[in-house]
Amino acid sequence: MNRFLLLALVVILLLSPISTVVAGEHLRLATTTSTENSGLLAELLPPFEQANACQVDVIAVGTGKAIKLGENGDVDIVLVHARSKEDAFVAKGYGVDRRDVMYNDFVLLGPASDPAGIKGMTDAAAAMAKVAQARATFVSRGDESGTHIREKQLWQASSVTPGGDWYLEAGRGMGEVLVMAGERQGYALSDRGTYLAFLDKTELQVAVEGDARLFNPYGVIMVNPQKHPHVKVELATKFLDYLTSDQAKTLINGYRRGGQQLFYVP
Amino acid sequence: MGYLTESLTTAIGLILSFDREVQLTIWTSLYTSSVAIVFAALLGIPAGVWLGISRFRGRRLMITLLNTLMALPTVVVGLVLFGLFSRQGPAGSLGLLFTPWAMIAGQTVLATPIVANYVLSTVSGSDPRILDTVLTLGAARFQACVQLLKELRFGVMAAVIAGFGRVIAEVGVAMMLGGNIRGSTRTMTTAIALETSKGEFAFGLSLGIVLLGVALLINLLLNLLQQR
Numbered sequence: 001m002n003r004f005l006l007l008a009l010v011v012i013l014l015l016s017p018i019s020t021v022v023a024g025e026h027l028r029l030a031t032t033t034s035t036e037n038s039g040l041l042a043e044l045l046p047p048f049e050q051a052n053a054c055q056v057d058v059i060a061v062g063t064g065k066a067i068k069l070g071e072n073g074d075v076d077i078v079l080v081h082a083r084s085k086e087d088a089f090v091a092k093g094y095g096v097d098r099r100d101v102m103y104n105d106f107v108l109l110g111p112a113s114d115p116a117g118i119k120g121m122t123d124a125a126a127a128m129a130k131v132a133q134a135r136a137t138f139v140s141r142g143d144e145s146g147t148h149i150r151e152k153q154l155w156q157a158s159s160v161t162p163g164g165d166w167y168l169e170a171g172r173g174m175g176e177v178l179v180m181a182g183e184r185q186g187y188a189l190s191d192r193g194t195y196l197a198f199l200d201k202t203e204l205q206v207a208v209e210g211d212a213r214l215f216n217p218y219g220v221i222m223v224n225p226q227k228h229p230h231v232k233v234e235l236a237t238k239f240l241d242y243l244t245s246d247q248a249k250t251l252i253n254g255y256r257r258g259g260q261q262l263f264y265v266p
Numbered sequence: 267m268g269y270l271t272e273s274l275t276t277a278i279g280l281i282l283s284f285d286r287e288v289q290l291t292i293w294t295s296l297y298t299s300s301v302a303i304v305f306a307a308l309l310g311i312p313a314g315v316w317l318g319i320s321r322f323r324g325r326r327l328m329i330t331l332l333n334t335l336m337a338l339p340t341v342v343v344g345l346v347l348f349g350l351f352s353r354q355g356p357a358g359s360l361g362l363l364f365t366p367w368a369m370i371a372g373q374t375v376l377a378t379p380i381v382a383n384y385v386l387s388t389v390s391g392s393d394p395r396i397l398d399t400v401l402t403l404g405a406a407r408f409q410a411c412v413q414l415l416k417e418l419r420f421g422v423m424a425a426v427i428a429g430f431g432r433v434i435a436e437v438g439v440a441m442m443l444g445g446n447i448r449g450s451t452r453t454m455t456t457a458i459a460l461e462t463s464k465g466e467f468a469f470g471l472s473l474g475i476v477l478l479g480v481a482l483l484i485n486l487l488l489n490l491l492q493q494r
Contacts, residue, residue: 037464059364059445073353074363175463201465
């Protein structure tokens with residue numbers, strides 16, 4: 001019995017994490033759930049990993065947390081979508097070399113019954129004010145993600161302070177919020193990529209789109225190696241170069257989900 | 267109903283197709299939980315025996331505390347260790363955050379109180395004459411404890427199995443400290459959480475079925491060991 005336990009311990013220790021830690025260089029990328037859940041990264045990363053014999057470890061969280069991980073130096077690179085936060089991140093010296101990568105747009109989704117009567121409007125802020133006025137259910141991310149930050153900016157533009165039993169702060173990822181909004185017959189702000197990925201799983205429809213304030217650009221930033229010396233500058237620079245290269249552009253523009261393009265590179 | 271049958275067929279398909287990614291998550295779950303339970307056993311069994319056989323002031327309080335630790339929420343363990351392992355934290359220079367070792371540390375913290383408690387109750391409930399007899403026969407204190415554990419091996423095994431069940435099924439620590447990195451720290455449970463967030467409920471549930479299957483296999487194995 002004792003011998004068995006000892007043997008098990010030895011085998012487990014031999015086969016365990018050490019091997020994965022040592023094998024190849026690892027680049028840590030904190031990014032948003034929208035890039036990971038849409039399946040884009042699974043398409044975009046392998047060519048880079050093969051060319052540089054490395055592995056990109058993707059930690060998919062909200063933009064707020066991704067930036068926090070960058071501030072702490074727990075990752076090498078952040079790929080996020082909240083320009084105001086990105087600029088603050090760079091201004092405070094936590095990040096360097098910010099570059100534009102791609103964009104898509106946000107859409108205001110609602111149930112087919114459209115209780116607030118906003119379908120077809122082109123002014124997102126006015127539409128949200130109408131939702132608040134009608135006290136129609138609105139599901140908010142409530143997690144300091146890029147989408148949540150944009151939603152708060154839109155509320156501000158509509159001069160409404162959301163609150164009350166119609167305003168649900170989910171505190172969860174985009175996918176969960178879409179499911180929740182669908183079940184509760186509510187409105188929600190979503191990036192188009194996640195919505196398209198959910199098209200066959202949700203009854204929500206696009207109520208408002210096309211407002212310039214719904215533009216959703218993604219930026220990539222290297223964590224400042226002067227603040228965090230362990231940042232893999234060389235590999236990280238290569239990654240930034242790759243994300244902004246023609247090769248990546250072709251891959252991003254060519255990525256389809258259900259026949260629809262999710263992200264755009266100009 | 268279609269949802270459940272779809273999950274079941276997907277699960278069977280996943281097992282039969284030997285999908286590499288699924289295998290990798292099973293493997294990650296298994297080895298982090300296994301290493302964690304070995305550490306937890308090394309810490310928890312002696313602690314349980316010690317609390318079970320010694321008598322001192324404050325013993326009841328310690329047992330109460332140990333019972334309380336069984337209720338440790340996984341996210342709390344995750345948060346505390348996150349602060350410890352983050353680059354800004356005291357152990358940050360080790361670079362352990364988002365590696366399997368961070369998950370193992372968290373799971374060890376989760377499992378140790380469970381192992382200790384189960385061992386404690388087995389020892390407390392055992393015949394007190396076992397220890398006395400062995401001591402009378404001239405055994406040293408340590409030898410006596412080893413003998414006691416041999417007598418109580420079923421209870422000790424139950425302790426280890428309970429601890430293992432807790433860590434292989436938990437998602438908070440694995441998610442916060444591991445980061446759900448594909449091919450590295452993605453476990454069965456974090457993969458299920460991810461699939462749920464993607465809206466792939468049936469696929470998530472099928473992973474859950476696979477996880478239960480793996481747990482069943484391990485328990486069968488332990489059962490065999492016990493009977494020998």
